[in-house]
Amino acid sequence: MEYQKIALGVLAMLVFQVCLAQPAELNLVTFEAPPYQTAGADGDDRGAIGGETVDTVTCAAKQAGWSAQITVAPQRRAIYSLKRNIADGYFAADPSAELDAIASRSNPVALEKWYFFTTDRSAKPSKHRIGVVDGSNEEVWLETNGYSIYLSVASPSQLPALLERGRIDSALMDDRLMEGLNAKSSSPVDSLHSHFLRYAPLHLYVSEVFGKKHPEFLPAFNRALPGCMEKTLTLTGRETQHIEALTKQLLAELTELLDVQQALKAGPQPETLAEVLTIDGKWQALAPEATLPLAAHILALPASETLETWQNAYQGLVTEAMVVNNMGAIVAMSRLTSDFWQGDEPKFMEVAGSGPAEEPRARKALFISPIRYDRSTARFQITVSVPVFSSAGEAPNGVIVLGLDIDKAMGI
Template sequence: MVLRPAALGLLGVFAVSVCQAQAPALDLFTYEAPPHQVNQADDLGRTRAVGETVDTVMCAAGRSGRTTRVRVTPPNRALYSLRRNLIDGYFAIDPSPELDAIATRTDPVALAKWYFFSAREGIDLRHARIGVVAGSHESSWLTHQGYEIALSVATPRQLVALLRLNRIDAALMDEQVMAGLNVDTEGPGADLHSRFVRFAPLYLYFSDRFTRAAPEFAGRFNRFLPGCMKTALNLSDSEQAFLRQQARKLLMELNASVSLDRALTDGPRLPTFADILNIDKQWQALAPDQSVPLADQLLTLPASRALRAWQDSHRGLVTEALLITKSGTLAAMSQLTSDYWQGDEAKFRENIRKAVTARFEESDLYLSPVRYDASTRQFQVMVSAPLNASDGSGNTGVIALGLNISQALQGLER
C-alpha cells in the first residue's frame, strides 16, 4: 500500500499526539500557602492541590505536552525530595545558589509581596522576636539577611495567634497569604500593622534527574508561562499613593537637573512615520544585544548622558529614564531600550493628550502595572508624566521613569 502525502501528514500528527499522551505525568510538590496553593477535599474525601499558582504551573506544563500531578507537602520534605531526585520538581521557591547548583530554575511562576506584620507600630525589627513558617522562603531569606528567628511554626494562622498572644513581635508573610486568612473585615489580620519588605519572584525548580531526561522541557515551559499567568501583581491604593509621592519628587528633581525642553528639541527627527516604523523594526530585532546607528547617536547626546548620570546617582532605584517626543519617538534615553517608537505604549498614550494645569501633580502621573524584568530579575513599574510648553500651548512630550519597586516602596507602613 502506498500512502499519499496527506495521509503521511496525518500519521505524523497522530504520532506526535501519541508521544505526548504517553509522556509520563510531571510529579510536582508544592506547599500550603492560601490562596496561591492549598489542599482541597472533594465529596469523597480525596484531596488535590488547587490555587492560582497551581493553575499557572499546570497550564504551562499542559501546553508543553505534559499532564501534571501536584501534591501539597511540608517545605522541608519537598526540598529533601527535590535534592534527592525523588520528584520532578517543586514550586513556588525563592531562588538559592544551592538549588541553582543541583536543579533547573524556570522563570517566575508567582510574584509574592512580603510584609512584616505586627500587633504594634514602630517595631525595631533588628531587635524584635520574629516568627515564620518553618522551612518557608521567608525563613531562609531572614536567615540570609542576618535576622534572628525567635519561633518557627507550621502554618501562617499560628503566626497570627502568636502575635495576638504577644509571643512574637513580628511575622514575615506574603500579603496574599495573610489576605487568604481573612474571611471578612474581622478576620485574623484585620487589626495588624504592616511594613513592606520586598517583592519576591517564586520559581519552579526541576530536579536534575528530570532535566537530564527532558532537557528541552524547561525552555518550552518558560515560553508558555506568560500566557498562563492569569493576573498581574496589583498595587493597593496606599502603595499607589506612596509611589506617586516618590515619583513626583524624582520628576521634580530631574526637571531641575536636566533641561528636558531643550532635549526634546535637540533629539533626532525622522521625516515620515514610515521611517519611524522601519527604524523601530530594525531596533527591536537587534536590542538588547546590539544597537542600530540611531540608538548609538541617541546614547551619545548630552541629554542622554545627563539622564544616565542622574539614574546612577539613585543607586538602583531608577532603572531607566526616557524622554519621548510628541510623535512617540525617543529624544533621549539613559540606556538602550527594547524599542524606538513608544507611541503605542500606555506610558505615552495615557499622557500625551492630557490637559495639565500644574507640573507633575500626583494625579497627573501614570503608573504602569508591576512587571518582572527577567534580564535584571527586578520588579519594575513605569511612571510617566506629560511635558508642557512653557507658553502654555500644549503638550510637547512625555518623561518616563522605570522604578525598582522594591526600593521605591521601602518605608511604606500601614
C-alpha cells in the first residue's frame, strides 16, 4: 500500500512537470488572405491554417513561450471576437483608432503592398468607382482617408470579374493576393494595370484582458519578430528595378553636390582596423544619447552638412546618408549613426568586395538590402550602397550609403 502511495506521488509529480513544460495556448483569430493566411482545403474554420503571416506569428509566439492556436473567420467576426475577449488576439490588421482603443498592438507581423488595379493604364484611381472587400483593412483605410467606395464585396475573387465587366473602375487589394487570384482563375484578367498606393504594415492585436493578464507577452513577441519575418521582407523583381532606377537618380544628384573624394580625404584617417574598432566601441556606448567628440567633428564637416541639407530636401524619402572609407569607417554622415564602423555589414561588404579578414569577393555595383522595420520611426526602410573609386585605383576607396523609406520610394 505504501508503495502505491509513493508511485502515485511520483506519477503526480511527473504529470505536474509535463504540464509546466507545455507552452501556454494563445487563442488567435485571423481571416483568409493568401498567401499570408490560407485556410485548409476543407474550408472548415477548425481546419489547417498556413501562410507567411501565420508562420511569422506562430514563430514569434513560440519564442515568447506560447503555442498559437489559430482559427479563421470573416474579418468583421474576427474583430468582434477580439472586442468581446472571445479570442486572445487578432491579426493581421492595419492600425486603427478603433482597435487601439480596445486592444494592444504589436510591431508589424506582415507588410502588404497595396495597389489599385485597373483596366486603363492611365487611370486615376482616386476619381474612380472603387471596389474593395467588405470589412477589409483596405476598406477601413479608404474610408479613413476620405476615398469614396463604390462597391464592397464579400470575397476578393469577385473584384477581378467586376473589373473585367466594367462594373467598377478600380479595385484595391494586395499585389500578391491579386496575383494568386489570377493564377487560380480559369479565365485570368491579363490586361490589368497596377498603380502603387502604399505599403501596409499589419499587426497582431491582443485583447485588453489578455494584455493585462500577461503584460510580458508583447515585449517578448516583438523581440522575436525580426528573426521570424526576415524571409518575407524581400523586394520583388519589379520593386528592385524601381529602386535601382531611383537610386541612380539620387546618386547622380548627390555627386553633383558632393565631392566624394574630398570627403574621404577630409574625414577621420584611422591607420588600423584595431583603431577603428576601439573608436567604434566608445561610439556605440554613447550613441544616440550622447556624442563622442569625433562624432561631433564629423557632423560639422562640410561634407556632412551637404548630406544633411540634401537629405532634408527629400522630406522623409531619404532617411540617412553617409560616406565610409575603404576600412568601413564613417567619414561623413547626415545624422548621428548608431556605430562608427560599417565594415562588417552587407551594405559595405557587398560593394567593397570583402569584409574584415576575408578573402576578396565579387563586388556588386549596387547593393539593395531587404526591407527592415525601424521601431524608432515606425517605418519600413531599405539601405542602398555603391562603391566609389579614385581616378587611380581599381579597388574602391569608399562607399556611399543611403537609407530610403520604402513606402515613399515606391510611391515616386
